[in-house]
Amino acid sequence: MDLSAEQHEVLKRALLKKGGELADKLSRLLAGERVADLGALLGGGTPGERPEEKLRRFLARIDAALAALRAGSYGGCEGCGVALGWARLEQLPWADRCASCAAALG
Numbered sequence: 001m002d003l004s005a006e007q008h009e010v011l012k013r014a015l016l017k018k019g020g021e022l023a024d025k026l027s028r029l030l031a032g033e034r035v036a037d038l039g040a041l042l043g044g045g046t047p048g049e050r051p052e053e054k055l056r057r058f059l060a061r062i063d064a065a066l067a068a069l070r071a072g073s074y075g076g077c078e079g080c081g082v083a084l085g086w087a088r089l090e091q092l093p094w095a096d097r098c099a100s101c102a103a104a105l106g
């Protein structure tokens with residue numbers, strides 16, 4: 001996907017910010033604090049997945065998105081290969097599937 005330098009920056013900043021928030025939540029969780037809003041973090045995963053596993057999975061997704069951004073391979077659907085499009089990426093910079101593939105995954 002072709003991104004302008006500005007779009008690239010917007011996505012990178014959003015990913016780094018989210019990654020920072022998640023790392024902070026994870027360390028508070030591991031320190032035994034109650035951390036709110038974990039339920040809405042990220043869909044999918046295995047049933048009974050622990051909150052810290054969910055956080056680690058989301059962090060790994062962010063890292064992968066940042067790596068893809070650096071490598072220039074960012075923005076394609078892992079399911080069907082379609083370009084995800086700016087509207088979806090701006091909303092979900094860590095998205096790795098288009099809406100229909102994500103829906104098919106459940």
Ligand SMILES: [Zn+2]
Nearest residue numbers: 077080098101
């Ligand atoms: Zn797809």
